[in-house]
Amino acid sequence: MTSSSRSPQLAMVSLLPSQRRDRIVDFLRRHGAVTLQQLAQAMDASVSTLRRDLDALEAEGVLDRTHGGALLRQQHYSTFEPDPVAAAELSPREKRAIGYAAAAGLEPGQSVIFDSGSTVMEAARATLERRIPLVAVTNDLAVAQLLGTSALVRVHVLGGMLRAGSNTLMGDEVLTGAKQIRADVLLMGAHAVTDGVLSETEPEVAAVKRALMQAAHTRRLLVDASKFRPRAFMTICALAEFSEVITDSGVPPLALEGLHQAGVKVTQVSVA
Numbered sequence: 547m548t549s550s551s552r553s554p555q556l557a558m559v560s561l562l563p564s565q566r567r568d569r570i571v572d573f574l575r576r577h578g579a580v581t582l583q584q585l586a587q588a589m590d591a592s593v594s595t596l597r598r599d600l601d602a603l604e605a606e607g608v609l610d611r612t613h614g615g616a617l618l619r620q621q622h623y624s625t626f627e628p629d630p631v632a633a634a635e636l637s638p639r640e641k642r643a644i645g646y647a648a649a650a651g652l653e654p655g656q657s658v659i660f661d662s663g664s665t666v667m668e669a670a671r672a673t674l675e676r677r678i679p680l681v682a683v684t685n686d687l688a689v690a691q692l693l694g695t696s697a698l699v700r701v702h703v704l705g706g707m708l709r710a711g712s713n714t715l716m717g718d719e720v721l722t723g724a725k726q727i728r729a730d731v732l733l734m735g736a737h738a739v740t741d742g743v744l745s746e747t748e749p750e751v752a753a754v755k756r757a758l759m760q761a762a763h764t765r766r767l768l769v770d771a772s773k774f775r776p777r778a779f780m781t782i783c784a785l786a787e788f789s790e791v792i793t794d795s796g797v798p799p800l801a802l803e804g805l806h807q808a809g810v811k812v813t814q815v816s817v818a
Contacts, residue, residue, distance in 0.1 A: 566591065567599050571608060573577075574618040577778030581615035581772045583796055584637055612775065613656035614798060623791050643815040645669040647792050648733050654678040656730040659758050660693070662714040663735035665768045671690040683729055683761075685720050685754060688713040702727075707786040709751070716750045724757035734788075738778045739769055739801070742785045742808050745778040752780040764789050767810075771796035785810060 561569070569589065576582055585596045600616050603609050609616040645668025652658060652673060658680055660666050673680065674696050682693045685704040692701045706720035734755060736744040744767070746752040749758050758767055767786045774797055785791070785804075790811040797805070797814065805812045 563599065563602075566595075567603055568651060570596070570599055570603065571618075574609060574616065579612070579615065579617045579772070579775055581637075581796070583614070584772060585615075587637075587639070614796075615772070617776070632665075636792070637770040637772055639817045640796070640815070641665045641668045642672075643817050644768050644770060644792050644794060646672045647813055647815050648766060649673040649676055651766070651790075652676070652678065652680065652731065655680070657683065657727075659683040659729045659732040659734075659762050660684040660689045660757065661687065661732065661734040661758055662689065662712070663768075665735045665770065666733050667692070669733050681729075683727060685715040685758070686713050687715065714751070714754075716754045720754050721757045723755075724761045727761050729762045731766060732752075732758055732765045733768055734758060734765065735768050736773060736782060738776065739767075739774050739785065740777040742804055743777060744782040744785060745783055746780050747778045748781045752782045755782050757785065759783065766790045766792060768792050770794050771798070771801075773799060774801035784808070 566589070570585065571632065573585065573588065582593050582596055582600070585591070589596070600609065600611055604611050605614070608619060610619050641664055644665055648669040649672035660670055660682055662685055664679070666686070669687055670692050674693065677696070677698060679698045681700050681702070683702045683704065684690050684693070685706065687703070690701050690703045694701045704714035704715060704720045704723040707715055707717035734764050736742070736755070737746045746755065767788045767790070771794050785808040788810050790813060791805055792813045792815070795814050795816050802812070
């Protein structure tokens, strides 16, 4: 990773262990959960060093260790939602690769629903690079603005109430609008994938995602490996309701086995 791609708040040079652990706690307070690989990318430290840091912080009661990462103990994790800027900092290379794979699966002339979220945003960016004609539907203002820069993409925005601190539109207007369309493809993200179930932190967000699923013929889930984690507050649906899951090579073996058991196509992208 180049120095320009590191988070400026987390890049460090020869920090003492206590200073490094303070930065890990700050990272967790902003994100709620983290994997070792995410920390290694963001902090330019070895996985073995960070594993010792996480073990020490767990012993202090600051966090709970998970397979390959940690959760901040003080947060009500099932209802914790990182802000969009913080979310975009997590696994940027993985999200970019997933986005390219999702865009590669689209065909000229299709109608495509772009869900809200940082990984779907990467799919929108990659779609623009392909320069293909599409009809796009979204409930994300940032995605709409991005896709609207292309004369080849006709953008429909599902109006509604703006979710505080985000670009996401939700509420009855979005649900009603979704019922009036039938798109070819849905590209959707999720807060958590756990034991074959997708979940979100808020009921309103989960309701919108369910409505978008009903509005699409083919459903593709875009989630990086860090999304395979403890269940969030509100269930969206069963994983088996998707035709394909596009993720990265860092998915834990048990989670990967669960994907195959759900009967969905699994596309794993590699990140250099």
